Amino acid sequence: MNANRPGFPLTAAALLALAAIWIAVTSLFIPAPAAADVEAVPREGFAAPDFTLTSLSGETVQLSALRGKVVFLNFWTSWCPPCKTEMPAIQQLSEQSPDVAVLAVNVSDQDRLEDAQLFLASNRINLDALLDSDGSVSRLYQVEALPTSFFIDKQGIIRKIVYGGPISSALLFAETSSLVEEP
């Protein structure tokens, strides 16, 4: 390779021209998937799969009914130490951010109802936890580690997933605030 040879600038120019043509051709003939085509998959950049669950107090919550609101979705069990550590921060988020819907889903097929209730009471958590009694929602969200948290924007798109914990209150407030500020 020798830049003094007339061939090098020509080769470089040809490469750049080919690259520009590739960009133009792919922009015109290989369109990127449109935002409207986003499938419901539990991964960042995709629509959050819809579900309906009943809470400890008997209230029914459907995820799609919360469209237009930022949603923080957390999967937990009573026997998981990081779940216990992060729960006060999640409660704080629920109390201090009215624009954020906080959904704390107890993976009930891996937990006992009385243990979950005791866990909330002994840690002074007054969140109305949702009960995933048959584990279908945690399977739908492919939860492989506990806790796992999903930040969902106002359009219902999963923007961030945090595997494991404990999640810090700074991360909770930082991520939800930036989503709330989005149009």
Place this chain on the structure above:
Amino acid sequence: MLPVVDLGPLSIQTSGLLLLIGVWVGLLRTERYARKLGLDANQIYNLAAIGLISGLVGARLAYAAQNAPAFSRNLLALLSLKPEMLDPLAGMAVGLLTAFIYGQQKKVPFWPTLDAFTPAAAIIMIVIGFSHLASGKAFGAPANLPWSITLWGTERHPTQIYEILAAIVIAALIWPREHQKWAGTPGVRFLILLAASAGARLFLEAFRGDSLLIFTSLRIAQVVAWLILAGVLWLIARRLSSQAGQPAESTNQNGESR
């Protein structure tokens, strides 16, 4: 896909674990190659360590600065091990700038040092491909091809595998060996890595399913890659022509400049 590895009570993100291994292997390789190039391996190691540490600190501080109200509630969160609270671009900028300043102060030769890091960068790029495969990031657009992979219920381009293959080809291209005539010009090995990587991204971006767009259909990553490619080709031309105007450099047995 294997986004998380459970080690006892710990859930570790596979992508982060792979990147750590990649950086470690890359640094080992850099030390050995720096010696071959006649550079002070300890100085190069210190340069890398300073760049990495300052990059991490910069990434956390930049994230905290963008989310100051959240961090003002809990300053200890600055010390959190969570990789989600990092601004990667800012971290990269701070790390590179700090390493550059350190290198200038210690009079570390600029272009040969970049060459010393080139094999490490090539290894890390292969590892990034594997980390994308594990996490499901950089996924492909839906496609019905014989080699499509089923991801989340849809047949897609295996863009992470394309990325790994491209990185392996680029590593083979720039890997130090005999009879590389261009290797006599310091910096060219590194610049070729940059140009080839930009070219690969520009080509493969067309098959991704997560592209950001401008003007309705233009992929931003392709435009940025084209600009990088143009800048790097110009730099290669400059390096080669400036070298041609100087007396021939002494080279070692691998055709590498001293």
